[in-house]
Amino acid sequence: MSEAVEPALERAERQERFVSAHLRRIFGQIYRLVGNAADAQDLTQEVFIKALQREEQLRDEQKAAQWLSRIATNTSIDFLRRHGRFLHCEIEAAPEPHAESPEARLLRAEHREYLEDGLRLLSPRERAALVLRDVEGLPAEEVARQLGCSKATVRSHIANARVKFRRYMERRKR
Amino acid sequence: MKHAEETSLALWAGGELGPLDRWLVGRHLTRCAACRGEVEAFGGARVEAASLNALPEIRWDRLGPEMKANIRLGLSAGECVGPRTPLEQQRPLVTLRSVVAWASVAAVLVAGIWIQDPGPARGSREMSGMTGVVLEATPTGIELSEGGQRLILMHPRGSQGTLSFGAQGVMRAGYVDADSGHVTIHHVYAQ
Secondary structure (H helix, E strand, O other), rough: HHHHOHHHHHHHHHHHHHHHHHHHHHHHHHHHHOOOOHHHHHHHHHHHHHHHHHHHHHHHHHHHHHHHHHEEEEHHHHHHHOOOOOOOOOOOOOOOOOOHHHHHHHHHHHHHHHHHHHHHHHHHHHHHHHHHHHHHOOOOHHHHHHHOOOHHHHHHHHHHHHHHHHHHHHHHHH | OOOHHHHHHHHHOOOOOOHHHHHHHHHHHHHHHHHHHHHHHHHHHHHHHHHHHHOOOHHHHHHHHHHHHHHHHHHHHHHHHHOOOHHHHHHOOOHHHHHHHHHHHHHHHHHHHOOOOOOOOOOOOOHHHHOOEEEEEEOOOEEEOOOOEEEEOOOOOOOEEEEEEEOOEEEEEEEEEEEOOOOEEEEEEOO
């Protein structure tokens, strides 16, 4: 009964608070997985819509945060599977004004592109495992939870991903 | 000397090996400079990967509100086109709690009428001389009126619509075009 009669405004405010609390984190997580700001924006929106359509899962805040991350990971993996390993070019969002010189920004963008190329050689699950473990710094157990697989499987994904990524870096250095 | 597996060294670099493997690989590493070099290279690759943690330069003041608006729109559209609850799964209309609630409301109303002097019948707003902005749903659309002037947002033709009302003076109408499946959402606020 309480759900049915919850005022629309209160519900909207609760949803707004939830989105504000997690938007940047989830966008960042998805961006690191798909490597493209425009795709990350679309997928982030999709993740929040999916989550808010099942609000009964959001009662416990900590669990809700983990659940949201899991949806983000799975949605990103599905996206990577659908789009293969060749991703579209980055559509740069308008940069914020800052003190960095254009040369430094260009170098940083090039280095990022070089690393992104390495990640594109990995399968979606290997990429997700590497990003969650080495980029996001999550414990292996949490990575396994987010990917919905055993710890042994996730270790295998992480090891394969590191081997491929390192070989790529060595090839590019030559 | 047999070298350690490359995947084991990759896991050693990140500290993910189980106790037994950790002991075995650790023992091997004390004696094998080549494998130590491999571990170092994996460590370097991990550091490089970690540098991807930085987010791109983004105007959050623009992107944040845009994403939030899109999320709200997506949720509204989902409510319009989402599956409806089958009749057999709906809760019974008459439950003990609802009977108690309605009885309480009725008692309050009867008490209110009994306490107050009977006033003139309150039919249409014209009769009562109601002033201010009035927002109401009519068969043709959503009507906003004030001081004899009216603005009507017409319902699209050939679309199925749902109307809902908020306590803060908002009326929301969602329509689904039967042919194209396009969703149109109107939010009208009375201030």
